[in-house]
Amino acid sequence: xxxxxxxxxxxxxxxxxxxxxxxxxxxxxxxxxxxxxxxxxxxxxxxxxxxxxxxxxxxxxxxxxxxxxxxxxxxxxxxxxxxxxxxxxxxxxxxxxxxxxxxxxxxxxxxxxxxxxxxxxxxxxxxxxxxxxxxxxxxxxxxxxxxxxxxxxxxxxxxxxx
Amino acid sequence: xxxxxxxxxxxxxxxxxxxxxxxxxxxxxxxxxxxxxxxxxxxxxxxxxxxxxxxxxxxxxxxxxxxxxxxxxxxxxxxxxxxxxxxxxxxxxxxxxxxxxxxxxxxxxxxxxxxxxxxxxxxxxxxxxxxxxxxxxxxxxxxxxxxxxxxxxxxxxxxxxxxxxxxxxxxxxxxxxxxxxxxxxxxxxxxxxxxxxxxxxxxxxxxxxxxxxxxxxxxxxxxxxxxxxxxxxxxxxxxxxxxxxxxxxxxxxxxxxxxxxxxxxxxxxxxxxxxxxxxxxxxxxxxxxxxxxxxxxxxxxxxxxxxxxxxxxxxxxxxxxxxxxxxxxxxxxxxxxxxxxxxxxxxxxxxxxxxxxxxxxxxxxxxxxxxxxxxxxxxxxxxxxxxxxxxxxxxxxxxxxxxxxxxxxxxxxxxxxxxxxxxxxxxxxxxxxxxxxxxxx
Numbered sequence: 001x002x003x004x005x006x007x008x009x010x011x012x013x014x015x016x017x018x019x020x021x022x023x024x025x026x027x028x029x030x031x032x033x034x035x036x037x038x039x040x041x042x043x044x045x046x047x048x049x050x051x052x053x054x055x056x057x058x059x060x061x062x063x064x065x066x067x068x069x070x071x072x073x074x075x076x077x078x079x080x081x082x083x084x085x086x087x088x089x090x091x092x093x094x095x096x097x098x099x100x101x102x103x104x105x106x107x108x109x110x111x112x113x114x115x116x117x118x119x120x121x122x123x124x125x126x127x128x129x130x131x132x133x134x135x136x137x138x139x140x141x142x143x144x145x146x147x148x149x150x151x152x153x154x155x156x157x158x159x160x161x162x
Numbered sequence: 163x164x165x166x167x168x169x170x171x172x173x174x175x176x177x178x179x180x181x182x183x184x185x186x187x188x189x190x191x192x193x194x195x196x197x198x199x200x201x202x203x204x205x206x207x208x209x210x211x212x213x214x215x216x217x218x219x220x221x222x223x224x225x226x227x228x229x230x231x232x233x234x235x236x237x238x239x240x241x242x243x244x245x246x247x248x249x250x251x252x253x254x255x256x257x258x259x260x261x262x263x264x265x266x267x268x269x270x271x272x273x274x275x276x277x278x279x280x281x282x283x284x285x286x287x288x289x290x291x292x293x294x295x296x297x298x299x300x301x302x303x304x305x306x307x308x309x310x311x312x313x314x315x316x317x318x319x320x321x322x323x324x325x326x327x328x329x330x331x332x333x334x335x336x337x338x339x340x341x342x343x344x345x346x347x348x349x350x351x352x353x354x355x356x357x358x359x360x361x362x363x364x365x366x367x368x369x370x371x372x373x374x375x376x377x378x379x380x381x382x383x384x385x386x387x388x389x390x391x392x393x394x395x396x397x398x399x400x401x402x403x404x405x406x407x408x409x410x411x412x413x414x415x416x417x418x419x420x421x422x423x424x425x426x427x428x429x430x431x432x433x434x435x436x437x438x439x440x441x442x443x444x445x446x447x448x449x450x451x452x453x454x455x456x457x458x459x460x461x462x463x464x465x466x467x468x469x470x471x472x473x474x475x476x477x478x479x480x481x482x483x484x485x486x487x488x489x490x491x492x493x494x495x496x497x498x499x500x501x502x503x504x505x506x507x508x509x510x511x512x513x514x515x516x517x518x519x520x521x522x523x524x525x526x527x528x529x530x531x532x533x534x535x536x537x538x539x540x541x542x543x544x545x546x547x548x549x550x551x552x553x554x555x556x557x558x559x560x561x562x563x564x565x566x567x568x569x570x571x572x573x574x575x576x577x578x579x580x581x582x583x584x585x586x587x588x589x590x591x592x593x594x595x596x597x598x599x600x601x602x603x
Contacts, residue, residue, distance in 0.1 A: 056319075057319075057320075058306075058309060058319050058320075060302055060305070060306070061302075061305070061306040061309055061310075061319070063299070063302050063306075064299070064302070064303060064306070107275075111287065111288060111291075114288060114291050115291050115298060115299075115302070118291050118292060118295060119295070119299075
């Protein structure tokens, strides 16, 4: 795990006193490694220190639920192509989240995070996982699944109730 | 007037897909005015060839992420027409309900996310997060509620699973009916607030006599899934003759074909349906129309957004009535179908041709399939609403520009963008077909 998480990620994934963290996963299980978000959500065991919402392919639909949880920290987890090695994790700056055009057909993650920031005043982070494939098929690649399992284990251990 | 204006909006925002507006005025005279459609063709008709008619709806659903239910229903209707299968009354009711949810979802997103920023004086939806937070949250809540109902009814937020040729593979249980009713009855409060907000909107003044086209029927209901093709110029024909209405043709600046009927262009969509079928709207939708000052005929294309809002009220109230009726009468679960690819021969197959004509959020959608005696698709044709509107948008632009030459270039650009957005174009869906001739093959 030490190779998987750099200092910034380790620090982010350490519970802070008087702070509740909300993890929002994003992605589609029908697009190979894009399903890593939902896969991680299914393995996380929420505690008093953190909650999980699975946003799937319509993350805008969980905004109300997220606001009601009143988190101080929000972490989005999604597959992200940053030309890294398959399964590599990276903390992604907000300005690097694609500002794709808003339409009736899609709401960019950047807009969703702006709404959440406005309504919760939470600090928002994005963890990207480099996919190997986002083709139309089910199931994660070996590399991405290994990283996802390690990340789930790390979060469950760090954020578990005493 | 010796004004020179050049407008070149190379990436029109707040529409789906890529389109460019080109306007050139020299010495006060309009030289050029175009809406370029620069999307690549999608080749869905090619993908359908050789596939089973029983899987067509799952393929064509992917044409559009917002009109997935509409494409599914047009596809099913065309397939059943080709096979000679007549769906039950219960099936038709549930399909209409599904279409209502999609129209409501799409209209709400268009009104709030794409049109409202112009009318509330901001450049995009994002600043509204700070200035009109209640409005933003309401829009997203209404969208989610429509999505949730779709999920309960057909198994997914988008790309329905249980709606197939022959009916539904899973029919809603009583708890599902109650849940959906609860969601929709609660939605009324947000709809009321939306109407109040819309009363404050000031739309640009512009009018152009236009031929409007939609489904029409002689029965009592606002036509969404059934009826003939009709126009405000008096055209009336059965849906199988749709090509005589659309008269598609190719222009060099658009990868979407243009269409025309009785005159140079025609319009489809909420305003067309409103103009042709106002009498059949739900009484509460008529009340909303009155409150918003809308009475047919309306020939201001900017008011398509208001027609969409009136349809939202209609869809919501009609959906609640459908659910209440199903709850009172009970759902006939013996109608649940297991068809798959029709391996069991549940539905008799024969060679034939069928047409589906369905009113989806942006207007009338056509699917036509020719199948062989094993149910394999030989030919397919899909004509999407935006493809039918593109020519009309251009004609509007040509009429509008000379009327607004006294305005600044920035104001002209904004009015042109707002005009295109009023039609709620789905440009990536419209560029679905292009004749490609390979030389030397």
